[in-house]
Amino acid sequence: MMATVTGLGQSKVYFTKEISPEALVRIYNAMDRKVEGRVAVKISTGEAGGHNYLKPTLIRSLVDNVNGTIVECNTAYNGKRNTFEAHWQTIHDHGFDSLFAVDLMDEQGDLRIPVKDKKHLKYNIVGSHLGYYDWMINLAHFKGHAMGGFGGVLKNASIGVASANGKAYIHTAGKVQSTRELWQNLPAQDHFLESMASAAQSVHEWFGGRVLYINVMNNMSVDCDCDSHPADPKLKDMGILASTDPVALDKACLDLVFSHKAKPGDDNKPLIERINRQHGTYIVDYAEQIGLGSKNYTIINIDKR
Numbered sequence: 001m002m003a004t005v006t007g008l009g010q011s012k013v014y015f016t017k018e019i020s021p022e023a024l025v026r027i028y029n030a031m032d033r034k035v036e037g038r039v040a041v042k043i044s045t046g047e048a049g050g051h052n053y054l055k056p057t058l059i060r061s062l063v064d065n066v067n068g069t070i071v072e073c074n075t076a077y078n079g080k081r082n083t084f085e086a087h088w089q090t091i092h093d094h095g096f097d098s099l100f101a102v103d104l105m106d107e108q109g110d111l112r113i114p115v116k117d118k119k120h121l122k123y124n125i126v127g128s129h130l131g132y133y134d135w136m137i138n139l140a141h142f143k144g145h146a147m148g149g150f151g152g153v154l155k156n157a158s159i160g161v162a163s164a165n166g167k168a169y170i171h172t173a174g175k176v177q178s179t180r181e182l183w184q185n186l187p188a189q190d191h192f193l194e195s196m197a198s199a200a201q202s203v204h205e206w207f208g209g210r211v212l213y214i215n216v217m218n219n220m221s222v223d224c225d226c227d228s229h230p231a232d233p234k235l236k237d238m239g240i241l242a243s244t245d246p247v248a249l250d251k252a253c254l255d256l257v258f259s260h261k262a263k264p265g266d267d268n269k270p271l272i273e274r275i276n277r278q279h280g281t282y283i284v285d286y287a288e289q290i291g292l293g294s295k296n297y298t299i300i301n302i303d304k305r
Contacts, residue, residue, distance in 0.1 A: 010296040011248035016303050017239040019218050021061035027242045028062055028137075030302045033212055037134030040103075041068035042160055044141060047226050048080035048090045052219035052233070054141045056095045068137060069101040073127045073160070075226060076167035076179045105129035106163035113206050117198040117290040120173040120191055124158075124202040125166030135210045136203070138246070142215040142253050143233075144222035144271050147171070148196065149280020151224050152250040153213040154287060158199035170195045189279055190286075197287040200246060204292060213249050214242040217256065222274040234267040235260070247293025251284045 014030045016023045041063050046053025063070065072091070074082055081087040084107055091097050105127025112123040113130070140156040148155050159167055169177045173187035173195045186192070204211055217238040223230035238256055243249040254275070260268040275281060288295050 010298045011243060011245035011294050012300055013241055013243045013245075013248050013252045013297045014300045014302055015239060015241050015252075016301070018303065019058075019216060019237055019240055021058055023240055024059065024062040024214070024216075025065055026302060027214065027240050028065065028212065030300070031212055031242055031244065033244060035066050035135040035137065035210070035212065038132055039066045039068040040071040040130070040133040040136045041066070041139055042071050042136055042156055043139045044156070044160065044226070045070070045072050045081070045087075045091050045096055046094055048093065050226075050230055052141065052143065052221050052230055053094070054139065054216055056099045058216075059139060060099055062137075062139070063100055066137065069103050069133075070096055071103045071105050071127075071129070071133070073104065073106045073162060073167075074164040076164050076171065076182055077226070079226070082164065082179075103129055103132075105161075110163045110165060113202050115198050115202040116205060117194075117201060119198065120187075120195045121169065121198050122174065124199045125163055125169050125177065126161050126203070127163045130161065130206070136207055136212075138211055138213045140213075140215050141219070142217045143220045143224060144274040145224040145278070145280070147278065148193065148283070149275040149278030150254070150271070152215050152253055153246045154200045154250050154283055155196060157203045157211075157246060158196040161203050162199060166199075170199050190282055193279065193283040194286050197283050197290060197292065200287065201290055201292040204246065209244070211246075212242065212244060213246045214240065215249055215253050216240050217253060220257075220271060222270050231270075234270045236266040243297070245293040245297070247284050247287045247295060248297035251295045252297055252299065254281055254284065
């Protein structure tokens with residue numbers, strides 16, 4: 001059942017039950033914010049061995065429509081995307097570079113951008129190529145995550161846009177900036193979530209609000225696309241949601257998951273357990289507190305237009 005919040009002056013979250021290339025273009029058009037200039041489309045290209053990431057064939061029409069460039073940064077953990085050589089090979093194996101221009105934004109180094117919320121971070125460390133772009137479409141695959149509880153647009157804007165060293169900085173709540181020191185310096189969980197919210201806000205502010213946010217709710221494993229062997233999804237696909245407000249968007253997706261009526265073959269309990277284990281919902285609470293967006297939203301179902 002669609003969780004709907006009604007009222008005036010609330011953030012608009014657009015929804016379609018259809019998950020297709022055409023639906024992605026329709027929901028982009030429904031937001032009525034034409035992107036122009038150099039457009040970064042931030043996705044996860046998916047860890048080698050994984051299979052739940054957003055496929056190039058699904059996103060192609062949208063990326064072509066905005067003449068976008070797929071952007072990514074290296075990971076902070078050992079795998080097939082933690083070096084540029086390995087990451088480019090994974091991008092190629094997953095079919096992205098055959099259809100799109102692709103940019104590993106930290107390939108020429110880092111860029112420090114300001115943060116408004118300095119509770120943990122003094123700045124955000126992103127790929128230096130972020131400065132090339134006029135607009136960003138934050139195109140996230142909504143699913144579980146081992147450390148954050150869930151991954152949506154807030155995680156995609158923070159950990160996703162951060163360089164490898166920036167990922168270490170966020171993961172350790174500002175303690176270290178080296179991937180070699182990351183795992184020995186993990187902070188309290190809420191401090192990590194607060195750091196992600198702060199970093200997401202910095203990217204939003206960097207673009208002056210010229211960011212559109214889209215969550216695709218398909219293949220919702222409890223594991224992230226950064227997992228090379230993710231658990232099979234237990235929850236059926238729900239649709240695509242989009243907004244100019246990342247807090248409202250992630251909150252709407254969480255509400256869909258938590259309010260879903262489980263039945264055989266369509267079980268939300270594993271994902272809810274993963275989110276609750278990591279206190280994952282706190283990121284939207286804190287992001288609202290620091291002024292990134294609002295948890296109050298109204299759903300606009302574009303399927304009924």
